[in-house]
Amino acid sequence: MASRLKPAVSSKDHILGNKNAPLELVEYGDYQCPHCGRAYPIIKEVQEAIGDSLKFVFRNFPLSDPHPDAFNAAVAAEAAALQHRFWEMHDIIYENQEQLDWRSLLGYAKKIGLDLAAFKTDIEKDSVIGKVEYDFESGIRSGVNGTPSFFINGEKYEGGWGAYDLTAYLRSLLVSFRV
Amino acid sequence: MLAIGTQGPDFELNSTPDQKLKLSELRGKRVILAFYPADWSPVCGDQMTLYNATLKFFSKHNAQLVGISVDSKWCHLAYSQNNKFHFPLLADFEPKGMVARLYGVYDEKEGECQRALFVLDEKGIIRWNYLSPVGLNPGADGILDALEELDNL
Numbered sequence: 001m002a003s004r005l006k007p008a009v010s011s012k013d014h015i016l017g018n019k020n021a022p023l024e025l026v027e028y029g030d031y032q033c034p035h036c037g038r039a040y041p042i043i044k045e046v047q048e049a050i051g052d053s054l055k056f057v058f059r060n061f062p063l064s065d066p067h068p069d070a071f072n073a074a075v076a077a078e079a080a081a082l083q084h085r086f087w088e089m090h091d092i093i094y095e096n097q098e099q100l101d102w103r104s105l106l107g108y109a110k111k112i113g114l115d116l117a118a119f120k121t122d123i124e125k126d127s128v129i130g131k132v133e134y135d136f137e138s139g140i141r142s143g144v145n146g147t148p149s150f151f152i153n154g155e156k157y158e159g160g161w162g163a164y165d166l167t168a169y170l171r172s173l174l175v176s177f178r179v
Numbered sequence: 180m181l182a183i184g185t186q187g188p189d190f191e192l193n194s195t196p197d198q199k200l201k202l203s204e205l206r207g208k209r210v211i212l213a214f215y216p217a218d219w220s221p222v223c224g225d226q227m228t229l230y231n232a233t234l235k236f237f238s239k240h241n242a243q244l245v246g247i248s249v250d251s252k253w254c255h256l257a258y259s260q261n262n263k264f265h266f267p268l269l270a271d272f273e274p275k276g277m278v279a280r281l282y283g284v285y286d287e288k289e290g291e292c293q294r295a296l297f298v299l300d301e302k303g304i305i306r307w308n309y310l311s312p313v314g315l316n317p318g319a320d321g322i323l324d325a326l327e328e329l330d331n332l
Contacts (some may be wrong), residue, residue, distance in 0.1 A: 003318065003320055035291065053233075063229070064232065065228060065231055065232065065263045066228055066262070136234065139324065140233055140236060141320055141323060142320060143318040143320040143321075144229075144320075145216075145226070145229060145316035145318035146225045146229065150264060
Protein backbone atom coordinates (compact mmCIF):
# COMPACT_ATOMS: atom_id res chain seq x y z
CA MET A 1 0.00 0.00 0.00
CA ALA A 2 1.42 3.36 -0.95
CA SER A 3 0.79 5.29 2.24
CA ARG A 4 0.67 9.05 2.53
CA LEU A 5 0.86 11.28 5.55
CA LYS A 6 -2.61 12.25 6.78
CA PRO A 7 -3.09 15.00 7.73
CA ALA A 8 -0.21 17.00 6.26
CA VAL A 9 2.18 18.83 8.57
CA SER A 10 0.63 21.98 10.01
CA SER A 11 1.22 24.55 12.72
CA LYS A 12 -0.19 22.01 15.23
CA ASP A 13 2.97 19.97 14.75
CA HIS A 14 6.31 20.28 16.48
CA ILE A 15 8.70 21.39 13.80
CA LEU A 16 12.46 21.60 14.17
CA GLY A 17 14.60 23.41 11.64
CA ASN A 18 13.75 25.65 8.71
CA LYS A 19 9.95 25.73 8.35
CA ASN A 20 10.25 26.50 4.64
CA ALA A 21 12.77 23.75 3.93
CA PRO A 22 12.22 21.76 0.73
CA LEU A 23 12.68 18.47 2.62
CA GLU A 24 10.27 17.41 5.33
CA LEU A 25 11.03 14.39 7.53
CA VAL A 26 8.26 13.22 9.85
CA GLU A 27 8.86 10.57 12.47
CA TYR A 28 6.12 8.64 14.23
CA GLY A 29 7.85 7.58 17.42
CA ASP A 30 7.33 5.89 20.75
CA TYR A 31 9.48 7.16 23.63
CA GLN A 32 9.89 3.69 25.10
CA CYS A 33 10.66 1.92 21.84
CA PRO A 34 14.35 0.91 21.65
CA HIS A 35 14.43 1.33 17.85
CA CYS A 36 13.24 4.92 18.24
CA GLY A 37 15.96 5.33 20.84
CA ARG A 38 18.46 4.24 18.21
CA ALA A 39 16.94 6.61 15.67
CA TYR A 40 17.26 9.61 17.99
CA PRO A 41 20.99 10.35 17.51
CA ILE A 42 20.70 9.33 13.84
CA ILE A 43 18.13 12.05 13.19
CA LYS A 44 20.42 14.58 14.86
CA GLU A 45 23.24 13.47 12.58
CA VAL A 46 21.02 13.74 9.49
CA GLN A 47 19.84 17.20 10.52
CA GLU A 48 23.43 18.26 10.94
CA ALA A 49 24.33 16.92 7.51
CA ILE A 50 21.39 18.37 5.58
CA GLY A 51 21.13 21.63 7.49
CA ASP A 52 18.70 24.31 6.38
CA SER A 53 17.19 22.19 3.62
CA LEU A 54 15.47 19.93 6.16
CA LYS A 55 12.69 20.33 8.65
CA PHE A 56 11.99 17.57 11.17
CA VAL A 57 8.61 16.81 12.70
CA PHE A 58 7.88 14.43 15.56
CA ARG A 59 4.47 12.81 16.04
CA ASN A 60 3.51 10.51 18.90
CA PHE A 61 2.83 6.84 18.32
CA PRO A 62 2.91 5.19 21.76
CA LEU A 63 2.12 1.46 21.74
CA SER A 64 0.96 1.07 25.32
CA ASP A 65 0.73 -2.70 25.62
CA PRO A 66 4.37 -3.45 24.97
CA HIS A 67 5.49 -0.05 26.33
CA PRO A 68 3.47 0.92 29.42
CA ASP A 69 5.32 4.22 30.02
CA ALA A 70 5.27 5.43 26.42
CA PHE A 71 1.95 7.24 26.61
CA ASN A 72 2.85 9.15 29.79
CA ALA A 73 6.20 10.13 28.30
CA ALA A 74 4.41 11.47 25.21
CA VAL A 75 2.01 13.44 27.42
CA ALA A 76 4.98 14.86 29.34
CA ALA A 77 6.59 16.10 26.12
CA GLU A 78 3.30 17.65 24.97
CA ALA A 79 2.92 19.35 28.35
CA ALA A 80 6.45 20.74 28.00
CA ALA A 81 5.38 22.12 24.61
CA LEU A 82 2.93 24.41 26.43
CA GLN A 83 6.02 26.00 27.99
CA HIS A 84 7.80 26.04 24.60
CA ARG A 85 10.19 23.28 25.67
CA PHE A 86 8.93 20.37 23.54
CA TRP A 87 12.26 19.51 21.93
CA GLU A 88 14.18 19.82 25.20
CA MET A 89 11.77 17.31 26.76
CA HIS A 90 11.78 15.07 23.67
CA ASP A 91 15.58 14.95 23.82
CA ILE A 92 15.97 14.35 27.54
CA ILE A 93 13.38 11.55 27.41
CA TYR A 94 15.18 9.77 24.57
CA GLU A 95 18.48 10.24 26.38
CA ASN A 96 17.01 8.51 29.45
CA GLN A 97 14.73 5.97 27.80
CA GLU A 98 15.11 3.32 30.49
CA GLN A 99 13.60 5.56 33.19
CA LEU A 100 10.18 6.83 32.19
CA ASP A 101 8.09 6.46 35.34
CA TRP A 102 6.32 9.61 36.56
CA ARG A 103 8.94 10.45 39.14
CA SER A 104 11.65 10.36 36.46
CA LEU A 105 9.55 12.40 34.02
CA LEU A 106 9.06 15.02 36.71
CA GLY A 107 12.80 15.02 37.27
CA TYR A 108 13.40 15.71 33.56
CA ALA A 109 10.82 18.49 33.62
CA LYS A 110 12.70 20.07 36.48
CA LYS A 111 16.07 19.58 34.80
CA ILE A 112 15.04 21.43 31.65
CA GLY A 113 13.67 24.25 33.74
CA LEU A 114 9.91 23.83 33.43
CA ASP A 115 7.53 25.50 35.83
CA LEU A 116 6.69 22.30 37.71
CA ALA A 117 3.36 23.44 39.12
CA ALA A 118 2.12 24.32 35.65
CA PHE A 119 3.57 21.09 34.23
CA LYS A 120 1.70 18.98 36.80
CA THR A 121 -1.56 20.68 35.87
CA ASP A 122 -0.88 20.48 32.14
CA ILE A 123 -0.28 16.71 32.07
CA GLU A 124 -3.89 16.24 33.20
CA LYS A 125 -5.35 18.45 30.48
CA ASP A 126 -7.64 16.92 27.87
CA SER A 127 -5.99 19.01 25.17
CA VAL A 128 -2.55 17.61 26.02
CA ILE A 129 -3.70 13.98 26.25
CA GLY A 130 -5.84 14.58 23.15
CA LYS A 131 -2.82 15.70 21.15
CA VAL A 132 -1.11 12.35 21.79
CA GLU A 133 -4.27 10.46 20.80
CA TYR A 134 -4.71 12.63 17.73
CA ASP A 135 -1.17 11.90 16.60
CA PHE A 136 -1.69 8.18 17.15
CA GLU A 137 -4.85 8.13 15.07
CA SER A 138 -3.19 10.13 12.30
CA GLY A 139 -0.39 7.55 12.32
CA ILE A 140 -2.84 4.68 11.97
CA ARG A 141 -4.53 6.49 9.07
CA SER A 142 -1.19 7.22 7.45
CA GLY A 143 -0.15 3.56 7.41
CA VAL A 144 2.28 3.56 10.31
CA ASN A 145 3.11 -0.12 10.84
CA GLY A 146 5.65 0.07 13.63
CA THR A 147 8.01 2.52 15.22
CA PRO A 148 9.86 4.43 14.12
CA SER A 149 7.98 5.09 10.88
CA PHE A 150 9.21 7.89 8.65
CA PHE A 151 7.49 10.02 6.03
CA ILE A 152 9.52 12.14 3.64
CA ASN A 153 7.66 14.97 1.94
CA GLY A 154 4.40 13.18 2.74
CA GLU A 155 5.30 9.72 1.52
CA LYS A 156 6.03 6.72 3.67
CA TYR A 157 9.74 5.99 3.58
CA GLU A 158 10.51 2.27 3.48
CA GLY A 159 14.28 2.49 3.01
CA GLY A 160 16.99 2.03 5.59
CA TRP A 161 17.16 4.73 8.25
CA GLY A 162 20.79 4.51 9.20
CA ALA A 163 22.43 7.95 9.03
CA TYR A 164 24.20 7.11 5.78
CA ASP A 165 21.12 5.76 3.94
CA LEU A 166 18.79 8.47 5.14
CA THR A 167 21.20 11.30 4.36
CA ALA A 168 21.97 9.87 0.92
CA TYR A 169 18.27 9.54 0.11
CA LEU A 170 17.47 13.09 1.25
CA ARG A 171 20.40 14.48 -0.76
CA SER A 172 19.25 12.61 -3.86
CA LEU A 173 15.80 14.15 -3.44
CA LEU A 174 17.32 17.61 -3.15
CA VAL A 175 19.24 17.05 -6.37
CA SER A 176 16.08 15.86 -8.13
CA PHE A 177 14.27 19.07 -7.07
CA ARG A 178 16.95 21.17 -8.77
CA VAL A 179 16.68 19.39 -12.10
CA MET B 180 -7.48 -15.10 -2.72
CA LEU B 181 -11.26 -14.89 -2.63
CA ALA B 182 -12.57 -11.96 -4.63
CA ILE B 183 -14.45 -8.89 -3.47
CA GLY B 184 -18.20 -9.45 -3.70
CA THR B 185 -18.08 -13.15 -2.75
CA GLN B 186 -19.72 -14.50 0.36
CA GLY B 187 -17.02 -15.30 2.92
CA PRO B 188 -17.24 -19.08 3.49
CA ASP B 189 -18.40 -19.98 6.98
CA PHE B 190 -16.03 -21.77 9.33
CA GLU B 191 -15.67 -22.69 12.97
CA LEU B 192 -12.31 -22.64 14.77
CA ASN B 193 -11.05 -22.64 18.35
CA SER B 194 -10.67 -19.15 19.76
CA THR B 195 -9.49 -20.46 23.16
CA PRO B 196 -8.68 -23.99 24.34
CA ASP B 197 -12.33 -24.55 25.28
CA GLN B 198 -14.27 -22.16 23.04
CA LYS B 199 -15.02 -22.09 19.35
CA LEU B 200 -15.95 -19.16 17.18
CA LYS B 201 -18.16 -19.52 14.14
CA LEU B 202 -17.91 -16.80 11.51
CA SER B 203 -21.68 -16.72 10.95
CA GLU B 204 -22.16 -15.93 14.67
CA LEU B 205 -20.70 -12.52 13.89
CA ARG B 206 -23.44 -11.60 11.36
CA GLY B 207 -24.64 -8.07 11.96
CA LYS B 208 -21.09 -6.97 12.60
CA ARG B 209 -18.39 -6.27 10.10
CA VAL B 210 -15.52 -8.69 10.41
CA ILE B 211 -11.84 -8.13 9.72
CA LEU B 212 -10.08 -11.43 9.00
CA ALA B 213 -6.33 -11.05 9.46
CA PHE B 214 -4.49 -14.16 8.28
CA TYR B 215 -0.84 -14.14 9.37
CA PRO B 216 2.00 -16.66 9.12
CA ALA B 217 2.87 -17.41 12.73
CA ASP B 218 2.65 -16.44 16.39
CA TRP B 219 5.87 -15.09 17.89
CA SER B 220 7.62 -14.12 14.66
CA PRO B 221 8.75 -10.49 14.94
CA VAL B 222 6.79 -8.97 12.06
CA CYS B 223 3.53 -10.64 13.06
CA GLY B 224 4.05 -9.42 16.58
CA ASP B 225 4.20 -5.91 15.26
CA GLN B 226 1.10 -6.37 13.12
CA MET B 227 -1.05 -7.90 15.87
CA THR B 228 0.29 -5.45 18.47
CA LEU B 229 -0.60 -2.61 16.15
CA TYR B 230 -4.11 -3.99 15.58
CA ASN B 231 -4.56 -4.47 19.31
CA ALA B 232 -3.92 -0.73 19.68
CA THR B 233 -6.27 -0.01 16.77
CA LEU B 234 -9.28 -1.96 18.11
CA LYS B 235 -11.16 1.12 19.29
CA PHE B 236 -10.96 2.60 15.79
CA PHE B 237 -12.26 -0.66 14.30
CA SER B 238 -15.15 -0.82 16.76
CA LYS B 239 -16.20 2.72 15.81
CA HIS B 240 -17.08 1.16 12.47
CA ASN B 241 -18.89 -1.82 14.06
CA ALA B 242 -16.05 -4.12 13.06
CA GLN B 243 -14.69 -7.15 14.93
CA LEU B 244 -11.08 -8.16 14.33
CA VAL B 245 -10.13 -11.84 14.18
CA GLY B 246 -6.56 -13.09 13.76
CA ILE B 247 -5.99 -16.48 12.08
CA SER B 248 -2.86 -18.61 11.83
CA VAL B 249 -2.05 -22.33 11.79
CA ASP B 250 -0.72 -22.23 15.34
CA SER B 251 -2.50 -24.36 17.95
CA LYS B 252 -5.02 -23.05 20.48
CA TRP B 253 -2.44 -23.42 23.26
CA CYS B 254 0.16 -21.48 21.34
CA HIS B 255 -2.40 -18.74 20.63
CA LEU B 256 -3.31 -18.62 24.32
CA ALA B 257 0.30 -18.04 25.36
CA TYR B 258 0.91 -15.52 22.58
CA SER B 259 -2.26 -13.63 23.32
CA GLN B 260 -1.66 -13.49 27.08
CA ASN B 261 1.93 -12.45 26.59
CA ASN B 262 0.88 -9.49 24.42
CA LYS B 263 -2.40 -8.66 26.22
CA PHE B 264 -4.43 -8.99 23.03
CA HIS B 265 -8.11 -8.03 23.28
CA PHE B 266 -9.32 -9.85 20.17
CA PRO B 267 -9.58 -13.56 19.31
CA LEU B 268 -6.83 -15.52 17.61
CA LEU B 269 -8.24 -18.51 15.76
CA ALA B 270 -6.35 -21.78 15.38
CA ASP B 271 -6.49 -23.00 11.77
CA PHE B 272 -4.77 -26.11 13.05
CA GLU B 273 -6.73 -29.26 12.20
CA PRO B 274 -7.09 -29.93 9.31
CA LYS B 275 -4.11 -27.62 9.00
CA GLY B 276 -4.77 -24.42 7.09
CA MET B 277 -8.25 -25.46 5.98
CA VAL B 278 -9.76 -22.01 6.43
CA ALA B 279 -6.81 -20.29 4.81
CA ARG B 280 -7.25 -22.65 1.83
CA LEU B 281 -10.96 -21.79 1.69
CA TYR B 282 -10.03 -18.12 1.39
CA GLY B 283 -7.21 -18.83 -1.05
CA VAL B 284 -4.45 -17.53 1.18
CA TYR B 285 -2.55 -20.67 2.19
CA ASP B 286 1.17 -20.87 1.52
CA GLU B 287 1.71 -24.55 0.61
CA LYS B 288 5.47 -24.28 0.60
CA GLU B 289 5.82 -22.84 4.10
CA GLY B 290 2.74 -24.56 5.50
CA GLU B 291 1.51 -21.25 6.88
CA CYS B 292 -1.17 -18.68 6.16
CA GLN B 293 -0.16 -15.88 3.88
CA ARG B 294 -0.33 -12.35 5.29
CA ALA B 295 -3.79 -11.48 4.02
CA LEU B 296 -6.62 -9.19 5.07
CA PHE B 297 -10.35 -9.39 4.36
CA VAL B 298 -13.09 -7.00 5.40
CA LEU B 299 -16.54 -8.61 5.45
CA ASP B 300 -19.74 -6.60 5.73
CA GLU B 301 -22.65 -7.25 8.11
CA LYS B 302 -23.92 -10.03 5.82
CA GLY B 303 -20.57 -11.75 5.54
CA ILE B 304 -19.79 -10.56 2.00
CA ILE B 305 -16.16 -9.74 1.24
CA ARG B 306 -15.93 -6.00 0.60
CA TRP B 307 -12.15 -5.53 0.62
CA ASN B 308 -9.09 -7.74 0.50
CA TYR B 309 -5.36 -7.29 0.52
CA LEU B 310 -2.42 -9.67 0.19
CA SER B 311 0.72 -8.28 1.80
CA PRO B 312 4.32 -9.33 1.14
CA VAL B 313 4.95 -11.86 3.89
CA GLY B 314 7.72 -9.85 5.57
CA LEU B 315 5.86 -6.57 5.60
CA ASN B 316 3.34 -5.45 8.18
CA PRO B 317 0.52 -3.94 6.09
CA GLY B 318 -0.59 -1.51 8.80
CA ALA B 319 -4.23 -0.65 9.50
CA ASP B 320 -4.88 2.20 7.08
CA GLY B 321 -6.24 -0.02 4.29
CA ILE B 322 -8.71 -1.64 6.69
CA LEU B 323 -9.89 1.71 8.03
CA ASP B 324 -10.25 3.17 4.53
CA ALA B 325 -12.38 0.16 3.57
CA LEU B 326 -14.55 0.47 6.68
CA GLU B 327 -15.00 4.18 6.05
CA GLU B 328 -16.08 3.46 2.50
CA LEU B 329 -18.70 1.02 3.79
CA ASP B 330 -19.97 3.73 6.15
CA ASN B 331 -20.48 6.04 3.19
CA LEU B 332 -22.56 3.63 1.12
